[in-house]
Amino acid sequence: MSVLVRLYPAAWRERYGDELAVVLEDRPPGPFDVADLLLGALDAHLYLRGLGNRSNHRKGIPMSLRIAGLAAILGGLSWAVIFVLATIADMAGNTFSPEALIVVVLFTGLILLVAAAGLSAFQFREHPRSIWLSVLIPAVGIVMLIAAFLAQPLGDVAWYFLMIGLLTTIIGSVIFAVVTAKTGVLSRTASIAIATGAVIFVVGMLAQYSVVLLVISGVVFGGGWIGLGIDAIRRDRSPVPVGPTAS
Amino acid sequence: MDKGQIPDLGRFAEPALLILVSLTEGPKHGYAIMTDVEAGTGRPMGPGTLYAALARLEEHGLVEPLAPVDRRRPYRLTAVGATALREQLTALSAFATVGLQRLTEMAG
Numbered sequence: 001m002s003v004l005v006r007l008y009p010a011a012w013r014e015r016y017g018d019e020l021a022v023v024l025e026d027r028p029p030g031p032f033d034v035a036d037l038l039l040g041a042l043d044a045h046l047y048l049r050g051l052g053n054r055s056n057h058r059k060g061i062p063m064s065l066r067i068a069g070l071a072a073i074l075g076g077l078s079w080a081v082i083f084v085l086a087t088i089a090d091m092a093g094n095t096f097s098p099e100a101l102i103v104v105v106l107f108t109g110l111i112l113l114v115a116a117a118g119l120s121a122f123q124f125r126e127h128p129r130s131i132w133l134s135v136l137i138p139a140v141g142i143v144m145l146i147a148a149f150l151a152q153p154l155g156d157v158a159w160y161f162l163m164i165g166l167l168t169t170i171i172g173s174v175i176f177a178v179v180t181a182k183t184g185v186l187s188r189t190a191s192i193a194i195a196t197g198a199v200i201f202v203v204g205m206l207a208q209y210s211v212v213l214l215v216i217s218g219v220v221f222g223g224g225w226i227g228l229g230i231d232a233i234r235r236d237r238s239p240v241p242v243g244p245t246a247s
Numbered sequence: 248m249d250k251g252q253i254p255d256l257g258r259f260a261e262p263a264l265l266i267l268v269s270l271t272e273g274p275k276h277g278y279a280i281m282t283d284v285e286a287g288t289g290r291p292m293g294p295g296t297l298y299a300a301l302a303r304l305e306e307h308g309l310v311e312p313l314a315p316v317d318r319r320r321p322y323r324l325t326a327v328g329a330t331a332l333r334e335q336l337t338a339l340s341a342f343a344t345v346g347l348q349r350l351t352e353m354a355g
Contacts (some may be wrong), residue, residue, distance in 0.1 A: 016298050019277055019320045023294050026278040033293050040295020044302075065290065121291035236290065 007041035030124030031117035031135040068118020069232030075111035076225030083218020106145040109169045116176050122185040134176035141168030174198045190227030197221025253331045254307050262300040267332045276319035
């Protein structure tokens, strides 16, 4: 039985575990499904403890494009603000507090990871390996950012971890953007903006930390994620046909 | 729950409605429901959401499980479920008609 099924409560597994395991055999789970199952297991623990006793649970958190869209908007906004504020602070001769910078980048990385996982549903069937890479690489980056936070007393080491965390988030985002653009279900323009922002970031870093390029990269990259988020939410709000569904 | 109405399932109300509509075609197992909903709406339904909604629907007697076939357990709409679904779709249809009528008046 899948590890994901084992996350559900025993009483729940006894009733639904086998058939859920078969569903996962029929359709190997992508990042969207994994996120959905994690939320489903949490929901089952919170509300289905009284299974068989006619519990009156009413709430729950289904994974949806809306959650992913909101995460993309929040992550994109946060990314753009980090770059603009850090640059303004740098130009004014103030150094951004390393602790604050690491925490904000960690938060942004986590939010963008949620966004990538949630928005992966459409792309996964066609490009499973690339989509898993686009989520797993930034996940490694999140570990690096946590390491950066913990390694602050060591000085420069924390800085290297922070840069690795930033780069992995960007690399994962680029893979995700390319696959999204190829699949063409979500906004191609927003996907291209993410990839373009990433390229400008690398050029800016190579050009001796060019302030202008780094600000542009932050705005374009963050704007791309915001665009994808808006597109996902719009899609989630689209009217649901109430007639017979296609077979 | 009032007779003839789908109970308040909170955030699972929409997935539950989509599952009930899918089952109007006949009994289906989990994977078939997921693919049918995705084909009909253009939006994905994850397995966690599917089974959270199915558990609630079964608990309220709107769907019932059948004997498994090759480890795949089909579900079918119950009479109560069919009545509740009809009630819900009729209400939605009336609501849509009023909205469209108002939009036409606004444009005119």
